[in-house]
Amino acid sequence: MDNDNSCVKIDLKRYRKVRWFFAKVFLQTIWNDILLNRPILRIFQSNPLVRWKRIASKYRVLALEMGGVLIKMGQFLSIRVDILPPAVTEELAGLQDEVPPEKIEDITARIEADFNRPISEIFESISEKPLGAASLAQVHEVRIKGGKPRVVKVLRPNIEVLVETDLAAIRLAFNWLKHYRRVSKRVDLDWLADEFSEVTRNELDLKKEGHNSEKFAQNLRHDPFVHVPKIDWEYCRKHTLTMENVGYIKINDLKAMSSVGISSVQVVNELHRIYMFQVFENRFTHVDPHPGNLFVKPLPTPAEIESGIKSFAPNDPVPLKPGRNFQIAFVDFGMMASVPERLKNAAREFAIGFATRDARKIVEAYIHAGVLLEGADLKRLEEVHEMVFERFWGVRMGRMRDVVLNQADYFLAEYRDIIFEAPFQVQADMLFIMRAIGILSGMAANLDPDFDPWAKAMPFARRFAEEEMQKDWPNRLDDAVRLGHLAAGLPDRMNHVLTKLEQGKLNFRISPENGTRNLIKGLEKSIERLGWMVVATGLLISGVILHTRGSSQDFSNILIAG
Numbered sequence: 001m002d003n004d005n006s007c008v009k010i011d012l013k014r015y016r017k018v019r020w021f022f023a024k025v026f027l028q029t030i031w032n033d034i035l036l037n038r039p040i041l042r043i044f045q046s047n048p049l050v051r052w053k054r055i056a057s058k059y060r061v062l063a064l065e066m067g068g069v070l071i072k073m074g075q076f077l078s079i080r081v082d083i084l085p086p087a088v089t090e091e092l093a094g095l096q097d098e099v100p101p102e103k104i105e106d107i108t109a110r111i112e113a114d115f116n117r118p119i120s121e122i123f124e125s126i127s128e129k130p131l132g133a134a135s136l137a138q139v140h141e142v143r144i145k146g147g148k149p150r151v152v153k154v155l156r157p158n159i160e161v162l163v164e165t166d167l168a169a170i171r172l173a174f175n176w177l178k179h180y181r182r183v184s185k186r187v188d189l190d191w192l193a194d195e196f197s198e199v200t201r202n203e204l205d206l207k208k209e210g211h212n213s214e215k216f217a218q219n220l221r222h223d224p225f226v227h228v229p230k231i232d233w234e235y236c237r238k239h240t241l242t243m244e245n246v247g248y249i250k251i252n253d254l255k256a257m258s259s260v261g262i263s264s265v266q267v268v269n270e271l272h273r274i275y276m277f278q279v280f281e282n283r284f285t286h287v288d289p290h291p292g293n294l295f296v297k298p299l300p301t302p303a304e305i306e307s308g309i310k311s312f313a314p315n316d317p318v319p320l321k322p323g324r325n326f327q328i329a330f331v332d333f334g335m336m337a338s339v340p341e342r343l344k345n346a347a348r349e350f351a352i353g354f355a356t357r358d359a360r361k362i363v364e365a366y367i368h369a370g371v372l373l374e375g376a377d378l379k380r381l382e383e384v385h386e387m388v389f390e391r392f393w394g395v396r397m398g399r400m401r402d403v404v405l406n407q408a409d410y411f412l413a414e415y416r417d418i419i420f421e422a423p424f425q426v427q428a429d430m431l432f433i434m435r436a437i438g439i440l441s442g443m444a445a446n447l448d449p450d451f452d453p454w455a456k457a458m459p460f461a462r463r464f465a466e467e468e469m470q471k472d473w474p475n476r477l478d479d480a481v482r483l484g485h486l487a488a489g490l491p492d493r494m495n496h497v498l499t500k501l502e503q504g505k506l507n508f509r510i511s512p513e514n515g516t517r518n519l520i521k522g523l524e525k526s527i528e529r530l531g532w533m534v535v536a537t538g539l540l541i542s543g544v545i546l547h548t549r550g551s552s553q554d555f556s557n558i559l560i561a562g
Contacts, residue, residue: 071135203334
């Protein structure tokens with residue numbers, strides 16, 4: 001069976017196995033969350049947490065057995081500690097380190113085929129044991145001419161067939177999702193499948209990854225906290241990438257960072273700043289920031305430099321020096337995304353509205369970005385965002401999930417219409433950036449439970465606001481004049497109202513408008529339907545899930561986001 005977008009054939013046996021797994025998950029979801037989601041039948045519903053934990057466990061076994069894209073998907077979900085319960089993330093966590101490596105004979109054969117000559121004529125040496133084994137490739141230590149130590153990233157043998165097979169199965173799952181109106185009207189699933197396939201296939205071209213690495217390094221060349229490994233192009237081909245070794249401290253290894261004097265709080269602050277710069281400034285973003293792709297490089301102190309220590313190599317002993325400086329080393333530039341030009345201004349407008357707690361400006365940003373469905377109730381959206389600010393503002397990352405649980409009943413009661421209608425359509429070309437921000441939110445919760453994303457957005461928002469004022473000051477001046485007129489007329493209007501009130505002539509008319517009547521009818525109908533909502537909380541664009549709690553049976557499902 002040929003894939004429509006590639007000349008690479010797929011593995012039919014693997015395809016059927018992955019397809020059957022997805023089919024079982026869909027059938028279980030339909031049975032538990034739709035057919036049994038009725039007042040009388042709900043007593044037969046299985047516990048959603050237990051069910052999703054069981055699914056996560058089975059997925060982990062399947063991914064480890066089959067590798068490929070399935071592992072990448074599981075790795076992403078395993079670090080979403082900001083929104084997924086520990087029972088689920090713990091089941092998938094092993095995928096970060098348990099990817100079985102290929103035999104060294106198969107790896108060297110892959111390199112020799114890439115260079116069309118024996119391995120002994122390419123490298124002086126290559127380690128038998130890999131430094132790391134990922135879903136699509138693995139990394140080995142090598143020595144190039146002159147005995148210089150480097151690492152080589154090599155695609156797994158036959159990975160092209162595995163990727164095309166998985167993409168075919170995922171495309172089939174998207175086709176099934178088309179029948180679920182709540183999803184299909186918000187996402188162009190065909191477009192998303194094409195985009196996901198293109199990005200995944202790009203990861204199989206390691207020469208392209210090397211060029212992405214150099215572009216990323218150029219964009220952040222002035223940032224003292226960023227380190228990008230240098231590429232040795234003489235030793236690179238399409239399936240082989242040789243570069244500097246930056247395997248320092250994994251970014252989620254809090255103990256190792258503390259042992260050399262590096263503050264994990266400062267690490268998460270700098271990482272957040274670097275990503276905000278990528279998204280809002282140069283708009284070329286590294287969108288696969290899981291712990292296997294980010295390392296913390298210890299830097300020598302001034303005293304150590306004076307004693308002759310110019311730098312530390314990976315695995316070098318590093319003494320404890322409180323307040324030690326560091327750099328964040330990025331690897332794996334196969335998955336990169338650009339913020340579309342049409343969304344640039346909307347994203348900046350969103351940041352300003354977020355930092356100033358201006359719900360109206362946030363809704364305007366949604367409009368300009370084109371993420372709202374036709375007929376969305378803008379006033380209700382403003383109201384729910386104002387309440388999100390009131391209930392969530394200042395909540396630290398470590399407490400976000402608990403606060404969401406505590407607030408679930410309130411939002412369900414007050415904003416059931418928005419929750420059930422969810423009037424957003426997803427911009428598919430932004431999903432990978434949303435994914436990256438989602439991963440970062442989970443990482444921030446681990447590195448610093450007191451991390452305050454609200455406060456960290458302020459510097460960006462202030463600068464954006466200043467820039468907007470400078471380039472559009474005539475319009476801003478008009479707004480100020482109109483505001484002045486309104487303020488000047490306010491005393492007379494208040495006096496008129498107070499006079500009528502004293503005379504007993506102030507009447508109030510309360511009657512539902514047509515839109516409100518329809519809203520009430522729709523709300524009544526939606527009580528019996530399964531609902532879910534992703535609440536946009538500022539730059540945590542990936543959202544937080546309104547989990548089930550107590551008698552809130554309408555939230556009986558756990559949404560696996562991403």
